[in-house]
Amino acid sequence: MLATGRPVRDRRGARASARTHEHGRSGVIPTACRTRPSWVVEFAALKEEVAVLRRDVRARLGAWGLHDLVDEAQLCVSELVANVITHVGAGTPTTLAVRLNGPSLRIEVHDPDTCALPKVVAADFESEGGRGMALVGAVTDRWGIQLGADGKVTWCELATGLPPVSGHDGCLRMTQVETVIGLYGDHGARPGSRPGRLGVTEGEEAAISVITDLLHWLSAHGRDGDDVLDRAQVRFEAEVFEGPW
Secondary structure, three states: OOOOOOOOOOOHHHHHHHHHHHHHOOOOOOHHHOOOOEEEEEEEOOHHHHHHHHHHHHHHHHHOOOHHHHHHHHHHHHHHHHHHHHHOOOOOEEEEEEEEEOOEEEEEEEEOOOOOOOOOOOOOOOOOOOOHHHHHHHHOOEEEEEEEOOEEEEEEEEEOOOOOOOOOOOOHHHHHHHHHHHHHHHHOOOOOOOOOOOOHHHHHHHHHHHHHHHHHHHHHOOOOHHHHHHHHHHHHHHHHOOOOO
C-alpha cells in the first residue's frame, strides 16, 4: 500500500515484458540517448534578431537543465552574432547551432564569409568595440574558427559540470540521473569508496531511495504516487522501445 491508501497495481508483468524485450535487443540504448540534445536555427544577422536568440537560448538551456550556463551562453551568442553583423554585414544569412559536445556545451555561429575572421583585439577600457571575442574567451573554456569551402564556423565551449557517463557520452538525461543517484549514493557510501562513482548494485539502492523520496514528496502534495509510477512506466517503455534501429 502506498501513502494514498490505494492498493499497488501489479507492474511485474510490465517489467518482465520490458526485460524480455531488452534482452531480445542486446545493448539497446534508450531513444532519449540516441542523439545528443541539439538546437539549430537559421536567421538573418540583424540587431533585432539578437534579443530573440537570447530568449530562445534561455528557453533551450532551461529545458536541458543547464540553467547555470544561461548568462554565459547568451553573452556568447550575442557577441558571435554581433561579430557577423559588424564584420560580415547586416542581413547575412547565418546559422546558430547549440549542442552538447561530451561534457561541454558547444555554441556555433555559421556564416558564408571566409575572409573576415574573428580575433581578440586589445581595446581600450572605454572603447565601444573590439572586446567581443575577448569576452567570449573570458567566459568559455575555449573558442575557435573552422574554415570550410562555403563559409566558416566560429565556435566556443562552456563546461556543463556534468560528469562523463560510460556508454552514454553526450546523453544529458543519463548524466543528470547519474548526478542525482551519485548524491544519494554518497550518503551511504562504504569507507574508502570514491564519491560519485557507484557500482550497479549501489546505484540501484540509491535509485530506490530517490524513488521513495519522490513518492513521499508526491504524497505530501496530495498527488497519487501510484498513478505517477504508472505514467512513468508507460513513458519509459515508449521511449526505450520506440521502433527498430
